[in-house]
Amino acid sequence: MEMSKPKKVRVRNHEVFFQLTKRNFLVFTRNKMRMFFTLMVPIIILIIYILFLRSLELSSIREAINSIEGIPPIDDKTLMVFMDSWFLSGNVALCSISISLQTNNLIINDKENGINRDFASAPIHKTVVTFAYMFFNFLITLLLCFCFVCVTFIFLAAMNEFYLNALDVLIIFGVLAFITLNASAFTTLVCSFIDTDATLASVIAVVSACLGFLIGSFMPLSLMPKLMQDIVFFIPGTHATALMRYAYLKSPLEILGNQFNPTQLSILKNQVGYNLIFYIRDMMTSVDLSVDPILQGGAVITPDIQAYITTGFTCGFMGLNFLSRKNTVKTYIK
Amino acid sequence: MPNSKYSVEVINLVKSYGSVKAVDNISFYVSKGALFAFLGVNGAGKSTTINIISTILKKDSGKVYVEGFDLDTDAQKIKNEIGIVFQNSVLDQQLTVLQNLTIRTTFYALTREQRKKNIQSIIELLDLKEILHKRIAQLSGGQKRRVDIARAMVHAPRLLILDEPTTGLDPKTRQAVWHLIDKIRRETGMTVFLTTHYLEEAEKASYVIVIDRGHIIEHGLPIDLKTRHSRDYIISYGKVSPTFEKKLKKNKVEFKYDTDRGGYLLYHTNKMKVTNILKKFEKEIKDFEVLKGTMDDAFINITGRKHDHGNE
Numbered sequence: 001m002e003m004s005k006p007k008k009v010r011v012r013n014h015e016v017f018f019q020l021t022k023r024n025f026l027v028f029t030r031n032k033m034r035m036f037f038t039l040m041v042p043i044i045i046l047i048i049y050i051l052f053l054r055s056l057e058l059s060s061i062r063e064a065i066n067s068i069e070g071i072p073p074i075d076d077k078t079l080m081v082f083m084d085s086w087f088l089s090g091n092v093a094l095c096s097i098s099i100s101l102q103t104n105n106l107i108i109n110d111k112e113n114g115i116n117r118d119f120a121s122a123p124i125h126k127t128v129v130t131f132a133y134m135f136f137n138f139l140i141t142l143l144l145c146f147c148f149v150c151v152t153f154i155f156l157a158a159m160n161e162f163y164l165n166a167l168d169v170l171i172i173f174g175v176l177a178f179i180t181l182n183a184s185a186f187t188t189l190v191c192s193f194i195d196t197d198a199t200l201a202s203v204i205a206v207v208s209a210c211l212g213f214l215i216g217s218f219m220p221l222s223l224m225p226k227l228m229q230d231i232v233f234f235i236p237g238t239h240a241t242a243l244m245r246y247a248y249l250k251s252p253l254e255i256l257g258n259q260f261n262p263t264q265l266s267i268l269k270n271q272v273g274y275n276l277i278f279y280i281r282d283m284m285t286s287v288d289l290s291v292d293p294i295l296q297g298g299a300v301i302t303p304d305i306q307a308y309i310t311t312g313f314t315c316g317f318m319g320l321n322f323l324s325r326k327n328t329v330k331t332y333i334k
Numbered sequence: 335m336p337n338s339k340y341s342v343e344v345i346n347l348v349k350s351y352g353s354v355k356a357v358d359n360i361s362f363y364v365s366k367g368a369l370f371a372f373l374g375v376n377g378a379g380k381s382t383t384i385n386i387i388s389t390i391l392k393k394d395s396g397k398v399y400v401e402g403f404d405l406d407t408d409a410q411k412i413k414n415e416i417g418i419v420f421q422n423s424v425l426d427q428q429l430t431v432l433q434n435l436t437i438r439t440t441f442y443a444l445t446r447e448q449r450k451k452n453i454q455s456i457i458e459l460l461d462l463k464e465i466l467h468k469r470i471a472q473l474s475g476g477q478k479r480r481v482d483i484a485r486a487m488v489h490a491p492r493l494l495i496l497d498e499p500t501t502g503l504d505p506k507t508r509q510a511v512w513h514l515i516d517k518i519r520r521e522t523g524m525t526v527f528l529t530t531h532y533l534e535e536a537e538k539a540s541y542v543i544v545i546d547r548g549h550i551i552e553h554g555l556p557i558d559l560k561t562r563h564s565r566d567y568i569i570s571y572g573k574v575s576p577t578f579e580k581k582l583k584k585n586k587v588e589f590k591y592d593t594d595r596g597g598y599l600l601y602h603t604n605k606m607k608v609t610n611i612l613k614k615f616e617k618e619i620k621d622f623e624v625l626k627g628t629m630d631d632a633f634i635n636i637t638g639r640k641h642d643h644g645n646e
């Protein structure tokens with residue numbers, strides 16, 4: 001029988017990377033139900049928002065903005081544009097992390113089924129395997145989040161609240177790719193330390209319960225105590241949420257912002273804006289939403305700085321993934 | 335220094351999991367081109383040894399050479415020379431046979447044409463044409479095992495390691511897997527290193543090592559093991575009879591009552607040939623069978639004796 005033996009030991013890394021990414025993709029997407037239910041989570045959150053939270057949050061913002069004496073009130077319709085864009089963008093950002101985490105159950109399955117023994121026994125690098133997992137995760141998460149972003153567009157259009165132009169849409173997808181890469185690098189690192197499906201399920205449960213509040217997806221961070229705002233500043237998802245908010249809110253603010261009196265605008269931005277505040281002074285006092293945060297001891301972190309910080313996080317996670325590659329491809333014999 | 339006659343050399347290998355000594359200072363050699371069998375009960379340490387040789391498990395101490403390469407310094411080169419069929423399948427259940435094989439070929443430094451050719455050869459050798467586009471999850475146990483073996487061979491390794499290739503298969507499929515292993519050896523000249531629980535399978539090997547609780551307790555050609563540890567014997571069916579036993583003892587015939595089979599097992603010795611026994615006890619032995627010693631007896635003798643020692 002005629003068969004060829006490998007001449008050298010070194011394989012072409014890019015080819016292994018490509019094939020492994022493809023393999024991960026095929027294995028994952030074969031299970032259509034899993035894909036469907038992964039996408040259902042943000043959609044259910046959206047439905048809950050429409051049914052219960054929307055009116056609640058509107059009344060709270062209406063009260064804050066329209067209760068100033070001597071200033072004409074803003075109509076609900078306009079407030080709703082900001083409210084909805086604010087919530088949807090936060091949900092998209094949260095989605096990029098939660099979907100990414102769920103997608104990584106492939107890594108855990110490979111560990112549990114012992115499939116990665118196959119990778120470990122072949123002359124390929126663990127780094128390549130690790131980064132193929134990460135890239136696969138990026139692709140799937142991006143794909144599913146893309147679908148969800150389209151759902152948000154449809155919702156905005158249906159509510160007659162679509163103020164985004166072509167550039168905004170482009171920026172939204174750009175930001176989505178940017179924060180998804182960050183999420184993938186983060187969740188792949190997390191999953192390198194998880195060995196069983198049961199553990200991952202608990203992590204997912206904990207994350208889905210807390211993360212939405214911690215990174216400001218469901219509730220304005222400005223409602224948190226100053227110290228807490230500083231703590232969540234170090235969660236990468238906080239910046240991802242703020243960046244996505246910027247992409248969704250930039251045009252509505254430009255177009256509709258002139259209806260607001262400066263005081264109202266500042267309250268609006270404090271509640272449903274996209275800047276983050278890092279408090280340096282007066283940590284123990286609570287935030288007054290009608291006062292400029294700078295006057296309350298805060299430093300304003302604008303989207304460009306958020307982007308730098310996110311880039312830093314992404315690079316850091318990638319480096320840590322490299323260091324943790326042995327854990328990602330850990331083999332244990334049953 | 336490694337010896338070029340050997341495909342695998344293991345010297346004083348030790349591996350513990352906590353307080354469990356899975357492999358306790360074993361040494362052995364596998365000649366090139368041999369069909370080498372590692373025989374042992376559950377938990378004997380077979381998979382542990384194999385996983386160390388396959389470079390995926392760290393040893394505690396000892397030396398291992400595979401195809402002349404030192405495991406400590408040339409693990410990457412060893413990976414190129416070995417193909418492993420793990421005890422549990424490592425195929426992607428959701429993908430087709432062809433997809434599984436194609437992905438695995440890229441793990442080795444082969445050109446595109448070589449990969450195609452290798453896959454083609456394997457499809458022919460292992461007769462995979464009909465199931466090529468089926469998903470692994472849809473295959474029968476025997477078909478899966480065939481693909482497992484194919485997967486391990488995509489890079490034409492010089493050493494094929496199979497961890498319990500026939501466990502969990504029905505007797506007919508086990509036969510088929512053995513035919514396959516024979517065919518692979520015939521057509522590729524690969525060295526085959528396999529582990530098994532089944533004695534009759536070890537009989538087909540060119541060399542056998544019996545391992546128990548991390549120790550090598552016996553080794554040799556299958557035929558030698560058989561002659562050393564199993565003897566021809568007679569079963570004399572009937573109830574327990576003290577007078578018969580007394581007479582047997584007087585004539586120095588080795589015996590034992592087997593309650594399962596309901597009769598005395600009378601062992602053949604140099605002094606007492608089977609025919610002599612039959613003649614001498616014509617009156618007592620009414621219903622009997624003469625049985626050839628099997629590898630199973632050898633195994634029970636080897637491991638059983640060892641166990642007794644442990645209990646003393």
Ligand SMILES: Nc1ncnc2c1ncn2[C@@H]1O[C@H](COP(=O)(O)OP(=O)(O)OP(=O)(O)O)[C@@H](O)[C@H]1O
Pocket residue numbers: 332333334351354355356374375376377378379380381382383421
């Ligand atoms: N990952 C592990 N952690 C702890 N102990 C282990 C581990 N793997 C194996 N062992 C122990 O090491 C010993 C040898 O196990 P091994 O898997 O090598 O046996 P085996 O001969 O392959 O058995 P089997 O026929 O059941 O496959 C057993 O006592 C087992 O319990």
Ligand SMILES: [Mg+2]
Pocket residue numbers: 380381382421497
């Ligand atoms: Mg085993």
